[in-house]
Amino acid sequence: MNFNLTNSIEILQRTPDTLILMLKDISPEWTTGNEGAETWNVYDIVGHLIHGEKTDWMARTELILSDNVNKTFESFDRFAQFEESKGKTLNQLLNEFKMLREKNIEQLLSKKLTDKQMEEKGVHPVFGDVTLSQHLSTWVVHDLNHIAQISRVMAKQYKLNVGHWVDYLKILQ
């Protein structure tokens, strides 16, 4: 499928409610266990998604579309959630993510972006040129990546309970 904004927003606007449905009020055993040392639990992942809404997706979109001479993105802090989520419940994080995402989609749509604008470029600090359509496509895939990760992290909390099935369930490998 070629990139198109309508199809992209179909995914972006569903993600908060999908996560609310999967996670709101669920027993904490599902959301506090991770996949082992240096891995994230569900709570960490939702915090990471919030940090992206605040600092990455629309900020980089604005930079790409700006008149700035230097369009190099600021580095994204992959560990910001460990500080920023402190003291918040998972339900609070889910609501915060939904609110931020709605605001960002509204901001994105308000730009009435043209196909030409979709080819404008920013500069990623590691790998260089990124077009706006590549950036927005990445936002979509990033959502789906983390929905899959959340499913996997939750599945692994039951790994020891499935007996011989462990070898047949790809998600547990």
Add this chain to the structure above:
Amino acid sequence: MNFNLTNSIEILQRTPDTLILMLKDISPEWTTGNEGAETWNVYDIVGHLIHGEKTDWMARTELILSDNVNKTFESFDRFAQFEESKGKTLNQLLNEFKMLREKNIEQLLSKKLTDKQMEEKGVHPVFGDVTLSQHLSTWVVHDLNHIAQISRVMAKQYKLNVGHWVDYLKILQ
């Protein structure tokens, strides 16, 4: 986390609405593309989940709890959905899955299963003994496995659109 029925049902009862939220009325480009030859698209996966509700999870539960001398499970047909889904829309499949799942959870809860019953066994045709708790745990992990798979299959429809990001998004590998 040790197996427990309450936590298991938390997942099982959320899956249909999660899939409805992710997929209902979405553009068909997201649900008709697969990951390459011999792989399933989203429509195939939802059909597979339906076949499990009809023939696997509760049928095997009933067999495990029965007085049968032979408790060997019937083989599960992993390709049944290619025939059974014919002529149905994805929205119809999603509603059918929700209806079947609700009925199965009701049937499961009506049994008021004891810890002792959770240790009763059936026989898998390939790997032998399976306790009821292992069977029900597998049902839960199987749901999460397919939510992750659906996310991955959808993400791959955008693989060619993310530019250099392709190397950074694990779900696209």
